[in-house]
Amino acid sequence: xxxxxxxxxxxxxxxxxxxxxxxxxxxxxxxxxxxxxxxxxxxxxxxxxxxxxxxxxxxxxxxxxxxxxxxxxxxxxxxxxxxxxxxxxxxxxxxxxxxxxxxxxxxxxxxxxxxxxxxxxxxxxxxxxxxxxxxxxxxxxxxxxxxxxxxxxxxxxxxxxxxxxxxxxxxxxxxxxxxxxxxxxxxxxxxx
Amino acid sequence: xxxxxxxxxxxxxxxxxxxxxxxxxxxxxxxxxxxxxxxxxxxxxxxxxxxxxxxxxxxxxxxxxxxxxxxxxxxxxxxxxxxxxxxxxxxxxxxxxxxxxxxxxxxxxxxxxxxxxxxxxxxxxxxxxxxxxxxxxxxxxxxxxxxxxxxxxxxxxxxxxxxxxxxxxxxxxxxxxxxxxxxxxxxxxxxxxxxxxxxxxxxxxxxxxxxxxxxxxxxxxxxxxxxxxxxxxxxxxxxxxxxxxxxxxxxxxxxxxxxxxxxxxxxxxxxxxxxxxxxxxxxxx
Numbered sequence: 001x002x003x004x005x006x007x008x009x010x011x012x013x014x015x016x017x018x019x020x021x022x023x024x025x026x027x028x029x030x031x032x033x034x035x036x037x038x039x040x041x042x043x044x045x046x047x048x049x050x051x052x053x054x055x056x057x058x059x060x061x062x063x064x065x066x067x068x069x070x071x072x073x074x075x076x077x078x079x080x081x082x083x084x085x086x087x088x089x090x091x092x093x094x095x096x097x098x099x100x101x102x103x104x105x106x107x108x109x110x111x112x113x114x115x116x117x118x119x120x121x122x123x124x125x126x127x128x129x130x131x132x133x134x135x136x137x138x139x140x141x142x143x144x145x146x147x148x149x150x151x152x153x154x155x156x157x158x159x160x161x162x163x164x165x166x167x168x169x170x171x172x173x174x175x176x177x178x179x180x181x182x183x184x185x186x187x188x189x190x191x192x
Numbered sequence: 193x194x195x196x197x198x199x200x201x202x203x204x205x206x207x208x209x210x211x212x213x214x215x216x217x218x219x220x221x222x223x224x225x226x227x228x229x230x231x232x233x234x235x236x237x238x239x240x241x242x243x244x245x246x247x248x249x250x251x252x253x254x255x256x257x258x259x260x261x262x263x264x265x266x267x268x269x270x271x272x273x274x275x276x277x278x279x280x281x282x283x284x285x286x287x288x289x290x291x292x293x294x295x296x297x298x299x300x301x302x303x304x305x306x307x308x309x310x311x312x313x314x315x316x317x318x319x320x321x322x323x324x325x326x327x328x329x330x331x332x333x334x335x336x337x338x339x340x341x342x343x344x345x346x347x348x349x350x351x352x353x354x355x356x357x358x359x360x361x362x363x364x365x366x367x368x369x370x371x372x373x374x375x376x377x378x379x380x381x382x383x384x385x386x387x388x389x390x391x392x393x394x395x396x397x398x399x400x401x402x403x404x405x406x407x408x409x410x411x412x413x414x415x416x417x418x419x420x421x422x423x424x425x426x427x428x429x430x431x432x433x434x435x436x437x438x439x440x441x442x443x444x445x446x447x448x449x450x451x452x453x454x455x456x457x458x459x460x461x462x463x464x465x466x467x468x469x470x471x472x473x474x475x476x477x
Contacts, residue, residue: 014200014208018252021212025250028219029393029408057216059209094213114337118217118226140222140369141408143391164371168220181220183369183408 005077008041010055016040020056024170027179032137032146034130034178043074049172050097050124051078057122058095060084065093065109068102070126090121097124100151106159109167117164120182127151130173139184147189148178156186201248201281207231211249211404215395218406223368224336225319225403233399240273240298241399243315247296250311250395251277256284258292263300263441263458270298287461299362301383303440303462306392308409314377316398319405321365321375341373344416352421361426366413373416374405381415382427382441388413430455433475435466 010016016039023035042051058064064085066075075097079085090096090108103123112120127149135153137146139160148171150156159166159182166182180186199205207229214228233241251257257277261270265287273296274285286292289304296313306312318324322332325343335341344365351359364381368374376387377396387394387407394407407413417423428442433454440462442455454475457463467476 013205015253017205017208018200019254021208022250022252025212025215025219025393028216029406057209057213059206061210062213115333116227117221117224118214120217122216140411141219143410164221164224166220168216181408183220183222 002074002077004043004074005081008043008051008078009082010039013055017056020052023177024053024056024179027170027177028141028168028181030141030146031139031180031184032132032142032148032178034132034176036176038175043078045069045072045126046075046078046097047126047172048175049177050126053124053170053172053177054079054083054085054095054097058083058085060086062094063088063092065090065096065121067096067098070098070102093121095122095124097126099126104155106155106167111162111165111167114165117166120165120167122168122170124170124172125151127171127173130171130176130178134189136187136189137180137184138187139181141181142184148180150180150186153186153188156180156184160185198280200253201251201277202233203231203245203248207245208249211245214404215246215249215406218395218404219393219408221372222407222411223372223374223405225398225405228402228404230399230402234276235272237400238317239269240296240315242397242401242404243296243298243313243399244273244276244397245399246313246395246397246404247273247277247294248281250313251281251283251294253282255293256286256291257281258286258289258295258461259297260295260300260302260459260461261298262443263302263462264460266460288465289459289461299378299380300441300458301379301386303457303459304465306386306390308391310392312390312392312394314379314394314396316375316377316396316401316403318363319375319396319398319401319403321363321373336372339371341367344373345418348416348418352418358417358421358423364423365416367416368407369412370414374413376413380427380441381423382425384413384415384423385425428455431473432457432463433473435463435471435476436473437463437466437471 040051109121415423
């Protein structure tokens, strides 16, 4: 086992996780807002923010799917040591982690059932950039309108149309994160 | 002083993770009741174990906590829950709504307008709005799935048929974003309009019933009604006896054996904030 596997967890888990969760909660409650997080130093190619989300929310009862380049020995070992989360395929995961191209198509992930719409996957999407510009967001948590640099709009429109079923997204970039719940409707920015 | 024999905010980290995941799904599906594995807490069910667990999962050491019970900061339930988190989380506490970042409440929404950055945590006894109409969980779950809320409207209609108006005065059912019918916890219906378009995050915890649900900020929340019997946020038709407020929710207090009574603000912070600023009611000393 590589020594880097054992490092990079929260130094004071109760306090670090509390701050991290508040950032994730604010992000999920206010779609489009971007929040800095800290405390995790995961191995490449994991970003700090993705590492923080995994440490804050995952445990041995939450199957994680690693997509594309994330499915490497360093990430597998780090998640196993720090969270104990089992790794699984997309069809029965609670969390999925990867870049957008590796996560699509989205219809492979559980969207919940009409009686239990909460039994759906949360996708942690690693992004090369994350800015409050681009696709227009409307819905609960947004006063008038918000904007976020999403990788596309069609998949998110389709996801929102299934409400209350659907996937929820956390976008991570370096040490910052934003979120997009299924309740948010997305529209292309107006042409000017 | 923080009691170091406990983990931060009492609960163990794995329990907090489980509650935090439920809160996130609740925020993603506003008004839907997310099942969670409620824990035994060092207080009896019915004393706010759901709210306490949600607060424990949300608090950071930087927070300032306020706890109210029927609007009051100084009643047993509020004082003991505030003391619980002072001891186990070491957080600062306050009675001022404006200074608080996390407010745990039993059956009221503060009179002062809430702001972005604040979190309101409700203690919920019966989270299922349809429970007294349909006792079977399997059935109510199906009714929510199918958006079959006719029974609730029949109940409100029967109120009108028997009393001439909708007699439900608290725990008045609401519809969230046009989808889920939700129990706002036993807040007076006077508070219902404050649920909608609120800048703060609203979280609901039911410990005994093992449910968490949520309203993100600026969520549309409508009280159920009929076109010819519109919803009305009612209160006792008096000014506050202590601060003279005419726009706050009032408690009726019996003052002697002869039936004398006074009406006072249920929100003690609101009332105590107004009195030093020269607002006096007719019963003020």
